Amino acid sequence: MFKRALVCTDFEDSLQRLIMFIPDLVLSGLDKVVFFHNVSLTNEREIPKVDDEALVQARERLAAASEAVLPEGKSVIVDVRSGRVGDNILKAARYHSADVIFLGTPTRSLLTEKILGSTATGIANQLEIPLLILRPQLVATYRDQELALRCQTLFTHLLVPYDGSNSAKYLVSQIKAAAQSADYPRQCTLCWVIDDCIRVELQESKDTVQAQLESIKADLETTGMEVFTEIRQGNPQGEILKSAEVNDISAIAICSGKSKGILKWSVPSFTSALLRSSWYPVIHFPRAT
Numbered sequence: 019m020f021k022r023a024l025v026c027t028d029f030e031d032s033l034q035r036l037i038m039f040i041p042d043l044v045l046s047g048l049d050k051v052v053f054f055h056n057v058s059l060t061n062e063r064e065i066p067k068v069d070d071e072a073l074v075q076a077r078e079r080l081a082a083a084s085e086a087v088l089p090e091g092k093s094v095i096v097d098v099r100s101g102r103v104g105d106n107i108l109k110a111a112r113y114h115s116a117d118v119i120f121l122g123t124p125t126r127s128l129l130t131e132k133i134l135g136s137t138a139t140g141i142a143n144q145l146e147i148p149l150l151i152l153r154p155q156l157v158a159t160y161r162d163q164e165l166a167l168r169c170q171t172l173f174t175h176l177l178v179p180y181d182g183s184n185s186a187k188y189l190v191s192q193i194k195a196a197a198q199s200a201d202y203p204r205q206c207t208l209c210w211v212i213d214d215c216i217r218v219e220l221q222e223s224k225d226t227v228q229a230q231l232e233s234i235k236a237d238l239e240t241t242g243m244e245v246f247t248e249i250r251q252g253n254p255q256g257e258i259l260k261s262a263e264v265n266d267i268s269a270i271a272i273c274s275g276k277s278k279g280i281l282k283w284s285v286p287s288f289t290s291a292l293l294r295s296s297w298y299p300v301i302h303f304p305r306a307t
Contacts, residue, residue, distance in 0.1 A: 019173040019202035020148070022050040024116035026107055029055065031122030032158035034079065035165065040086035040094050042169035047202045052095045052114045053080050056103040068100045108144055117147055118301075122154040123293065148192075150269070151293060151300045172299065175205040177267040179258050179288075182210075182230055185305060189273035190234055192303050197241035203268075207246045208234055209261045211254040224249055255291045262298050269299040 023043070027033035036043065036053075043051050055076045059066040080096045088094065095114065099106040111119055119141065141149065150172070160168060176193060180186045190208075197203060210227050231247040238245045246265070250257040262270060274289040293300055 019047055019196040019200050020118040021048060021200070022052070022114060022116050023048050023118050023120055023150075024052045024054055024107070024111050024114060025120040026054045026056075027122070028103075029076075029079065031152075031154040033120060033122050033152065033154070035157055036120075036169065037080055037083040037086075038162075039166050039169045040083060041088060042166045043172075044088060044092050045170040046172045046174075047200050049091060050093050050095070050114070051083075052097055052110065052116065053083050054097045054099075054107065054110050055080060056106050057098065057100045058103070059100060073098055073100060104141060107141055111141075111145055111147065118150055119145070119147065120150045120152060122157070123151050146304055148304070149302045151302065153297050153299075156297060171268050173202040173301075174268045175207070175266060176203045176269055176271045176301070177207050177209060177258070177262050177265060177298075178271050179254065180208045180210050180231065180234065182227075185273045188305055189271060189303055190238065192273070193271060194238055194241060197238070197243045203243060205244045205246070206238060207248065207261065207265045207267060209258060210247075210249050211257040212249065212251045213254055214252055254288055255295060258292065259296060259298075262296070267298065269301050270296060271301045271303065273303045273305060 025033055025036055027036075034053075034055075040051055057069050057072045057076055060069045061067075076098045077096060080098070083094050083096055086094055097110050097114070099110065107119070110116075121141075157165065178186075178189060178193065180190065193203065193206060197206075208231050210231060212224070212227065227249055228247070231249070235245040235247055248261065248265075250261065258270065261267075270292065272289055272292060274287065289302070293302075
């Protein structure tokens with residue numbers, strides 16, 4: 019599904035643990051894994067200055083990545099930079115031609131997330147590549163065997179919230195393109211939630227919804243992917259999470275238009291609510307328009 023991943027860690031999100039599981043990440047389809055860390059500039063006497071000691075320490079903490087034994091054609095790189103974290107992530111992603119960026123996200127108050135989400139917001143608004151959002155708490159608590167298996171199966175089975183919107187159609191097109199060019203995803207569950215809050219006359223009938231899902235399913239199955247469909251009724255956010263619990267998914271795939279953006283917590287939306295509440299990995303596909 020993805021070939022070149024930029025794994026961003028601040029050493030507090032537990033994503034640095036992934037340096038011990040690079041062969042497992044490769045089994046998920048990746049050819050190149052770049053571990054990125056940013057060191058902030060110091061403000062000695064109000065003059066920004068590179069913290070050389072912190073740069074050395076960061077490289078030492080990530081050095082074990084170079085010890086990974088990988089098949090021919092696979093590679094791992096450590097990239098440590100100094101400066102503004104958002105700017106440097108963008109530069110590193112472009113330099114390494116990353117096609118996915120791994121980020122951790124906190125589970126704190128809404129106000130805290132507005133502040134801590136600013137980096138992800140800037141990245142999503144400037145790069146047309148997906149973000150894989152991981153819960154640091156889960157990465158930290160997995161035992162080695164559990165984390166190895168998680169790394170191997172990151173993109174195996176995607177849960178795709180679908181509602182017939184342009185964003186949903188775009189999301190499906192991206193997943194289809196990925197399946198045509200790689201071995202992943204191997205399975206996909208299309209879940210349409212009929213929202214209880216929408217007036218009955220504006221809702222799609224279940225027969226109409228099922229017909230649309232069957233059409234999308236048939237199209238995706240041309241890639242060799244195994245596709246499942248389900249219809250739920252209720253609160254979209256809650257029902258999608260319930261679907262994730264029972265369908266043995268590896269990640270939830272979502273898409274939001276650029277006019278709304280990702281992680282703009284001040285505006286209630288399905289995307290931001292799901293990112294705050296989901297303990298499952300979430301892959302956000304940004305739309306070009």
